[in-house]
Amino acid sequence: MIDTLKPLANARETGSASTSPTFTVLGIETSCDETAAAVVRGTASGPGEILSNVIRSQVSEHAEFGGVVPEIAARAHIEILDGIVAAAMKDAEVGWNDIDAVAATAGPGLIGGVIVGLLTARAIAAAASKPLVAVNHLEGHALTARLTDGLDFPYLLLLVSGGHTQFLMVNGVGDYRRLGTTIDDAIGEAFDKTAKLLGLPYPGGPAVEAAAMSGNPSRFPLPRPLLDRPGTDMSFAGLKTAVRTAAYNAAPLSDRAVSDLCAAFQQAVADVVHEKGRRALDIFCEHHPDQPPVLVVAGGVAANSAIREKLAELARETGVRLVAPPHALCTDNAAMIGWVGVERLRLGPVDDSRVGPRPRWPLDASAQSVLGSGRKGAKA
Known part of the structure; x- marks a missing residue:
């Protein structure tokens, strides 16, 4: 229990x-x-x-x-x-x-x-x-x-789960404003599909994270979707396709190649979250100029250590408070x-x-x- x-x-x-x-x-x-x-x-x-x-x-x-x-x-x-x-x-x-x-x-x-x-x-x-x-x-x-943590309203939320990836302003109970979302796959879905593509076991998210720990994220250059466009919307379907193409070109895949692909994929996701999070914080501060900004990350994918580390980096750079509930x-x-x-x-x-x-x-x-x-x- x-x-x-x-x-x-x-x-x-x-x-x-x-x-x-x-x-x-x-x-x-x-x-x-x-x-x-x-x-x-x-x-x-x-x-x-x-x-x-x-x-x-x-x-x-x-x-x-x-x-x-x-x-x-x-x-x-x-x-x-x-x-x-x-x-x-x-x-x-x-x-x-x-x-x-x-x-x-x-x-x-x-x-x-x-x-x-x-x-x-x-x-x-x-x-x-x-x-x-x-x-x-x-x-x-x-x-x-x-x-x-007993947080007061309002705060900025990054909701990352198997089926949802969104930035939301949480203004009160029942009062939410979406600032950006994924236009295709959610992050959790992209992790699961990447794991299945690379022959990793279910559930895919933890399996990709575990493989990435020993991988080289620089070996396979993968895209950072939508970073060249304004706004906070995200896209991960193209990133998943890029992993498929890289895996095909590197076939037959060794364990080392799988780890490197997982590390590159995970790093690309974290980089997108970092930049889109910065933009979402700018919007939040425009709406709440007198409110000390707090960034909250929640949802199953919030347990991913690489994403948490990238958000912690964003918090240090911007001086905002980052709140991440316990993994459980x-x-x-x-x-x-x-x-x-x-x-x-x-x-x-x-x-x-x-x-x-x-x-x-x-x-x-x-x-x-x-x-x-x-x-x-x-x-x-």
């Missing part, structure tokens, strides 16, 4: 009657291939406390396919979610009378898994007479730094989902019992999709 307010009537208070109310929330996360439940606690302000955080990864179930199979993921969620929730409650040493709300991911994600988690949370909330908080999975990543809270987890529940309860009563699951759910609903949209909504 492996974190003027109008509080709800059952929100407990600590100490005297004048102290801040305390909210305790059960969080459930099933948007991809991690089945997770957690119990988190927070008061009216400041950082929170993770009472339990149970995560069961499905890597072994999907490894032979080289990626996540939605049907297998949904079936695994069904089989083990009840036990994961029970374990989270036991680890936190709480009962249903101690819980103020149940929060669950309602999207975006693989729709089968999202349905399993949201309907389970809805049933638990109804049975325990607790409010349900339907959470945008991306908002969980966006607010994790407030759980761990960058990948998909339920603590961040429960924390969004706490943040929502801080603002007043919540009733999301009629909210349905969504395969797509952009944080900035006003931003025009660069990838198009359809019946399921905007793609990014």
